[in-house]
Amino acid sequence: MLERLKILSELYGVSGDERRVRKYIREQVEPLCDEVYTDRMGNLYAHKKGVGKKVMVCAHMDEVGMIVTGVLDSGLLAFTAAGLDSRAIISKRVVVGKDDVPGVIGSKAIHLQSMQERKTVLQMKDLNVDIGAKNKEDALKYVKPGDYISFTTKFSEMGDGLFKGKALDDRVGCAILIELLKENYDCDFTAVFTVMEEIGLRGAQTAVVNVEPDVALALEGTLCNELPDNSRRKSVTRLNEGAVISFMDGGTIVPESMLNALKDTAAKNDIPWQFRQGTSGANDMGPVHQGLAGCKAGVLSVPCRYIHSPVSIASKSDLDSVYRLAKAFLKESRFKEV
Amino acid sequence: MDMVKNITELTSVLGVSGNERAAADVLERLFQKYTSDTWRDPMGNVYARVGSGKPVIMLMAHMDEIGMTVTEIEKNGMLRICPVGGVDSRVLPGSELVVYGKQTLKGVVGCIPPHLLNDSDKSAAYDIYDLTCDVGLSYEKVKEIVSVGDFVTFDNLPPLELKNGFVAGKTFDDRALGAALIEALDILSKRKLNCTVVCVGSTQEELGCLGAAIATYNVKPDMAIATDVCHAPTPGADPQSVVDPSKVSVTTGGNIHPAMYQMIVDAAKELNIPYETSVSMARTGTDAWNIQNQCGGVATGLISLPLRYMHTNVEVISVETLKNCAKILAEVPARIGDDWEDKLCWND
Incomplete structure (x- = not known):
């Protein structure tokens, strides 16, 4: 699973431009399912036909990133972003557009800044991507407004049982979901790899209509803000403390029956788990549990430090815990209880 | 050549x-x-x-x-760093670093996810003294490898070739x-x-x-x-x-x-x-x-x-x-x- 996660993490797939991720996942899941299809939004569905409850498990393919809005006379690219703090993107390597044109996000050298400037936040409008173009005309040979911009962070293991890379939110979910498709379950099972989660949970809104699930589960990479100054409460989740179970977030209040089923499954299988002790941030389950006639929705997450920045850190044991918990929930038909 | x-x-x-x-x-x-x-x-x-x-x-x-040096090892194993020469604090958040301890370690300068920030948080530039370098190890393990005063640099990736014979690095x-x-x-x-x-x-x-x-x-x-x-x-x-x-x-x-x-x-x-x-x-x-x-x-x-x-x-x-x-x-x-x-x- 880690090898596949490396591939997934290093694929470029900014919200609205998930095609590379979709192509890879389609190839991976086609041999595992009865049918694989997409909808007009771009979601990828992997269907294992069955009887009984309709169970849908989602992971989103998109990642935070940027898009070219214009080219300056100097040949530098102006851009805008979704889901990113402008303070975290300065001095990073990127690729632009379909041809992966390499570039960097530069900023004025410290020597040329006033003391006041050094303390001022650089906004997206103050920053540019530099591809080495001579001028605007030259730049337009390689890129154009509307081209997506992604970070190029390499995935690797680090520290004590950890790994780092970009887009762990939510390629960890994608990697687990592909793995889950290798098993058979006593239900009508659809894995949905959604698009545009980071720009307003858009893909999930159509996924729920196309699948009409009775029970739904999202697999996520979630907040883990363990900076030394933080109290345990502020960290939301902790690395290496197991699968994260949400009771409530910015989009969903998880029904008690779902919460109990997940907790019991973890306890019975001796899988480490923790609560998501914070309610900021939403995910695909928001629109899913409110879609159509409604369904029972739950969220399982892998804690990821520094999500929505060019590089995040997560733990192999947490990744495994989420996988095992999701698999046990499905294998043991715990969805029948919710 | x-x-x-x-x-x-x-x-x-x-x-x-x-x-x-x-x-x-x-x-x-x-x-x-x-x-x-x-x-x-x-x-x-x-x-x-x-x-x-x-x-x-x-x-x-x-x-x-220019680079950085380790000034403190926090109880959760993260490192505090200070500049050696003119380092712009504002380029550090979300950056990868290399820590030169008894062995070299990969490090990540963490930043708080936007979900947990309010507008006033976002209006203040990060300062190197408030940032941490995360090497993904516990305090005990970090202490074995890293000591205060060890040097830290930006990630030493090979230069990136841009258009028109420009390179970045x-x-x-x-x-x-x-x-x-x-x-x-x-x-x-x-x-x-x-x-x-x-x-x-x-x-x-x-x-x-x-x-x-x-x-x-x-x-x-x-x-x-x-x-x-x-x-x-x-x-x-x-x-x-x-x-x-x-x-x-x-x-x-x-x-x-x-x-x-x-x-x-x-x-x-x-x-x-x-x-x-x-x-x-x-x-x-x-x-x-x-x-x-x-x-x-x-x-x-x-x-x-x-x-x-x-x-x-x-x-x-x-x-x-x-x-x-x-x-x-x-x-x-x-x-x-x-x-x-x-x-x-x-x-x-």
């Missing part, structure tokens, strides 16, 4: 000011392709000599880089010019020399050009050319403070001997190399400042490579311009004549 390959080798090693040995090892090894006459001094400077007799011309590029200030010294030696090794040329990789430039003074004392040159980077245009930069990246910057002003300026300009003209005069009334902020006033006075010149985003891990340079720097560095000594002493005289 593959200049980018040499830059890659030179920039991949640690050389934060005061700890340049690894960079010196690489530079000396590359120097030795052209001469066996290389040596070090107690300050850490590395020297390579070609030719013989008078005049002695010293060409210098500094080996040290870390520590082009000033290892790119180290690669220029090597290229100059390559050119000089094919020419007949009427002088001695000593190429020097200097230490601790970023902390006040300390290595340059010692090196000058050791070499006792008649003339010297310091090499460094200068600013290329970027948004918001003062137009008077920048040089077009396709041109070699040649400095004039109090820190520069007028004859040295002229020799450099003549060499550039001879080689049809585009150059631009940079004016610096007093301190140039380069090794030239500490070369000029050693040993009773050294005729000093300065050429600079325009670079965007100085002191970050995405410094951008033109390889073509860097090659032109090397050609000029070689041409000045190669065309030195018997009249060199006259040229340096003040014929007021």
